[in-house]
Amino acid sequence: MLNIRRVGPAAPPPDAAQAAVPMRDGARLAADVYLADGGAPGPAVLVRLPYDKDGAYCFMPAVARRMTARGYHVVVQDVRGKYRSEGAAEFAVHEAGDGRDTIEWIAGRPWCDGDVVMWGDSYFGYTALAAASAGHPALRAIAPRLTGSQLSTVLDHGDGTADVEQTSRKAYFATHYVDAGRYEWQPDWTARPLRAAFDAFFAQTGTRSANFDAEFEDGPGAGRFRPRPLQALLDAPPVPVLYTIGWFDNCAVWSWHDVRALAQDARWAPHLYLRMEPIDHENYHLADAPIAPADDHTANGAALARLLPRYLDPALEFFDAVLGRSGDLAALPRVRYEICHGDRREAASWPPPGTPGRTYHLAASPSPHLAEAPEPRASRVEWVHDPSDLVPSAAADPFAALFDRSDLSGIAERADVVRFLAPAAGADTDLVGAAVLLLRLTAPAGAAVHARLLDVDAAGAARLIAKGQVRVAGAAENAEVALDLQSVAYRLRAGHRLALDLMSSDFPDHVPESPAGTDPWTALPGAPSPRSVAVGGAGASRLVIGARPPGR
Numbered sequence: 001m002l003n004i005r006r007v008g009p010a011a012p013p014p015d016a017a018q019a020a021v022p023m024r025d026g027a028r029l030a031a032d033v034y035l036a037d038g039g040a041p042g043p044a045v046l047v048r049l050p051y052d053k054d055g056a057y058c059f060m061p062a063v064a065r066r067m068t069a070r071g072y073h074v075v076v077q078d079v080r081g082k083y084r085s086e087g088a089a090e091f092a093v094h095e096a097g098d099g100r101d102t103i104e105w106i107a108g109r110p111w112c113d114g115d116v117v118m119w120g121d122s123y124f125g126y127t128a129l130a131a132a133s134a135g136h137p138a139l140r141a142i143a144p145r146l147t148g149s150q151l152s153t154v155l156d157h158g159d160g161t162a163d164v165e166q167t168s169r170k171a172y173f174a175t176h177y178v179d180a181g182r183y184e185w186q187p188d189w190t191a192r193p194l195r196a197a198f199d200a201f202f203a204q205t206g207t208r209s210a211n212f213d214a215e216f217e218d219g220p221g222a223g224r225f226r227p228r229p230l231q232a233l234l235d236a237p238p239v240p241v242l243y244t245i246g247w248f249d250n251c252a253v254w255s256w257h258d259v260r261a262l263a264q265d266a267r268w269a270p271h272l273y274l275r276m277e278p279i280d281h282e283n284y285h286l287a288d289a290p291i292a293p294a295d296d297h298t299a300n301g302a303a304l305a306r307l308l309p310r311y312l313d314p315a316l317e318f319f320d321a322v323l324g325r326s327g328d329l330a331a332l333p334r335v336r337y338e339i340c341h342g343d344r345r346e347a348a349s350w351p352p353p354g355t356p357g358r359t360y361h362l363a364a365s366p367s368p369h370l371a372e373a374p375e376p377r378a379s380r381v382e383w384v385h386d387p388s389d390l391v392p393s394a395a396a397d398p399f400a401a402l403f404d405r406s407d408l409s410g411i412a413e414r415a416d417v418v419r420f421l422a423p424a425a426g427a428d429t430d431l432v433g434a435a436v437l438l439l440r441l442t443a444p445a446g447a448a449v450h451a452r453l454l455d456v457d458a459a460g461a462a463r464l465i466a467k468g469q470v471r472v473a474g475a476a477e478n479a480e481v482a483l484d485l486q487s488v489a490y491r492l493r494a495g496h497r498l499a500l501d502l503m504s505s506d507f508p509d510h511v512p513e514s515p516a517g518t519d520p521w522t523a524l525p526g527a528p529s530p531r532s533v534a535v536g537g538a539g540a541s542r543l544v545i546g547a548r549p550p551g552r
Contacts (some may be wrong), residue, residue: 002204004185009083010054013061021077023087023094023101030084031077031102032060035111036068043115043140043323044073044106048099048131049124050082050089050176058124059304066308070316071325073111077102079127082180089177091211091225092130092151096232099131107138117319119143119312122251122281126151126227129258132239133232141322143315145244146281148254149230155257157470161481163253164448164469164510167194168398170521173212173225174198178205189508195521216521230261238268240329242318246279247340247489248286248464250398250509256486263349274350275314276337276489281399283311286340289405339430340465342491350487351433357546358431360498362420362535370422370498370543378537383416385447385504385513387525391417393509394452394464401464408454409462411501421456422498429492433546435466435485437500440534440541445475446516447531450506451483453543454499455492462499465490469510478534488545500543504531 012018016032023029032053036042045067051058053076064074080098081089103116116138118128125144132142133149152169156162175183183205191197195216202208211225241262245255262268278286288295297303314336321327333346347353360370364379394408395401412419437451449472453465468485492498505512514523533541 002185002201004183004201004205006205007052007055007182007184009052009078009181010056012054016061016064016076019075021102021105023080023098027080027085027087029077029080029086029098029102031075032064034064034068034074034076036071036073039111041111041113042071042073043117043319043325044075044109044112045319046099046102046106046116046118046131047074047076047120047124048079048095048102048118048127049076049120050079051124051182052083053078057298058121062304062308063312066312067316070320072316072319075102075106082176085180089179089211091173091177092126092227093225095127095130096134096228099127100134100136103131103136103138107136114138115140115323117141117143117322119145119315120147121145121283122147123151129233130228132241133228133236135236137237139239141240141242141319143242143244143318145315146246146249146251146255146279146283148251148256148258149233150227150257151251151254153226153254155253157482159482160473161470162473164450164471164506165520166250166398167508167511168250170198170212170215173209173215174201177211177225178207178209187508192524193522194511216519230258233258234261234265234268238271240271240273240318240322241268242273242275242315244275244277244314246277246281247466248278248280248401250281250401252486253484259350272334273318273332274335274337276335276487278338278340280401280403282403283307284400284402285310286402289402291403337489339432340490341493342430342489351547355433355546357433357544360422360500360543360545362500362533362541362543364535368418368420370420370500374538374540374542375536378534378540380442380532380534381418382530382532383418383502383504384528384530385416386528387505387512387514389416390505390507390512391450391503393506394467398509405463407461408452408464408501409456409460412462414503416505417501417503420500420502424458424495424497425492427494431465431488431490431492431498431545433487435488435543435545437468437483437485437543438541439481439483440478440539441472441476441481441531442478442533443472443476443531444516444529445473446513447472447476447529448504448510448513449481449483449531450503450510451485452501453485453488454501455490456497456499458495467506469506480539502533
């Protein structure tokens with residue numbers, strides 16, 4: 001039997017007034033209203049989340065109190081179908097319309113001066129983007145953190161490759177989108193087929209998730225629990241937007257997907273602001289990793305008090321400037337970023353103008369390594385992927401990659417992992433900008449390639465810098481495949497070595513490969529198969545860090 005705990009709504013705090021906000025279809029969504037300055041007319045911050053407006057996980061009462069202390073009224077709302085809100089729990093379906101209706105309601109309250117802004121992490125950052133796509137004129141700015149408009153989807157790159165599906169989407173549906181509450185349980189990732197563990201969960205609880213089941217449907221209902229296309233946001237009236245991206249966030253792929261599109265859009269680009277921090281999805285910071293009990297803000301009140309200024313104040317400063325309450329929006333840096341193990345910096349754009357480009361060539365002789373120049377003679381480096389023996393993921397929890405800050409040195413001992421190791425850095429070296437791995441790949445149809453960029457210290461311990469993955473639809477024969485490592489800002493300290501690991505699985509964070517034409521959630525593992533990359537010679541495999549190369 002699985003150990004399953006269902007969590008319902010917590011008690012509302014005494015300093016929040018309860019409201020039932022009407023939607024256009026008659027559904028009423030529960031909200032806590034925190035008033036600043038005795039309820040005098042002023043701007044309001046709206047937060048819409050599916051994690052319980054009163055629960056400990058997102059500590060919304062503490063967030064609201066810091067915001068009201070800055071003079072903002074705050075409305076924290078359970079999204080449709082969650083906790084105290086009416087309606088069905090349907091991921092992403094209603095957030096644009098419900099967001100617009102809630103903004104309309106807030107703008108009409110006597111305590112609101114007509115200005116509404118939105119803030120939030122993850123799904124409650126996504127709800128801000130969805131509401132912005134609906135274009136209500138009272139929405140003056142948004143500050144989404146650790147999220148993107150296409151949150152949880154598999155991004156198709158349009159060149160015969162796509163991202164590799166994260167298992168977290170379906171696991172999320174079997175945790176947060178079964179019913180109005182939340183289910184705490186741990187899937188048995190050793191079960192095969194992969195879906196079996198989830199069907200066992202549904203059988204034991206006696207209920208199912210329409211969101212989960214729709215993932216396996218064909219016909220009109222298939223894929224209905226997906227965000228609106230990014231184009232819906234691009235078509236909306238632009239508002240100032242501050243994206244916060246975590247260098248160790250497993251959802252950063254969706255943040256960067258948005259940021260690149262908005263930066264290239266003539267209407268949105270002037271309104272785009274970026275903040276990049278060395279944090280993971282749960283807001284753990286690299287400086288504290290691995291996380292000690294005193295630094296765990298999910299369980300330690302003092303740690304939460306230390307987190308709140310870093311967590312909230314950048315957005316409040318941004319909102320103040322947008323609304324003319326203090327500061328000047330035109331004077332705010334367009335990009336602020338922190339170099340891991342380094343300092344904080346500002347820039348006019350990303351990558352920062354004048355960023356030095358660095359190219360590391362994959363080399364094979366006498367053993368796999370990263371070189372400043374390509375080897376003159378072409379050769380290939382091969383590994384064999386065994387779907388029955390998957391490479392373990394870098395952290396116990398993909399959302400809390402910094403919690404244990406795992407040493408990945410032992411992964412290189414596996415026969416299905418190739419580690420390319422650079423010489424030790426003679427001095428501190430800053431790796432800054434977009435990071436793209438260009439591979440000359442030979443692999444069967446449906447193959448995946450996972451890459452991890454690592455910092456190897458003098459003692460041999462290997463820590464994650466960045467990672468990325470790509471799935472090729474058809475068979476690749478010495479084809480150039482771009483594997484996106486997103487962006488980095490990392491100080492490789494003197495005596496440390498840069499390393500690159502290549503493999504074809506990263507489990508359980510990502511679904512494993514399955515035989516061509518099958519669903520990895522319902523198929524059994526296939527047979528082992530080789531894949532290789534070309535090294536040496538002109539145009540061979542290389543890692544590029546700095547300005548983003550042409551193309552995808």
